[in-house]
Amino acid sequence: MGKNQTFEQAVERLESLVEAMESGQLPLEEMLDRYEEGTRLVQFCSEKLAAAEKRIEIVTRNAAGKPEVAPFDPNAPTPAPSNRPAKAAKPSTEDEISLF
Numbered sequence: 099m100g101k102n103q104t105f106e107q108a109v110e111r112l113e114s115l116v117e118a119m120e121s122g123q124l125p126l127e128e129m130l131d132r133y134e135e136g137t138r139l140v141q142f143c144s145e146k147l148a149a150a151e152k153r154i155e156i157v158t159r160n161a162a163g164k165p166e167v168a169p170f171d172p173n174a175p176t177p178a179p180s181n182r183p184a185k186a187a188k189p190s191t192e193d194e195i196s197l198f
Contacts, residue, residue, distance in 0.1 A: 105146040108146075109143060112136055112139045118132060119136075
């Protein structure tokens with residue numbers, strides 16, 4: 099697993115490992131090596147997914163009601179949700195369709 103490996107590359111490699119292991123053609127030692135590599139890939143993918151989920155949670159609305167993305171800091175505490183209802187932004191003909 100390379101230092102700059104992407105999530106997609108890790109998933110692709112994981113799929114090829116599973117396919118090779120399911121073939122039943124690998125000697126035991128090689129099967130164990132691939133299993134170990136697979137567990138590292140699963141951990142890497144889990145961390146990438148958790149980071150992506152946190153980035154999505156960070157998207158907030160600024161005072162003008164425009165989406166604002168804050169940089170992700172994995173060590174920063176997750177902000178507590180506000181108990182106040184969010185102000186509705188004034189509709190504009192130039193606004194894009196919002197999913198939220």
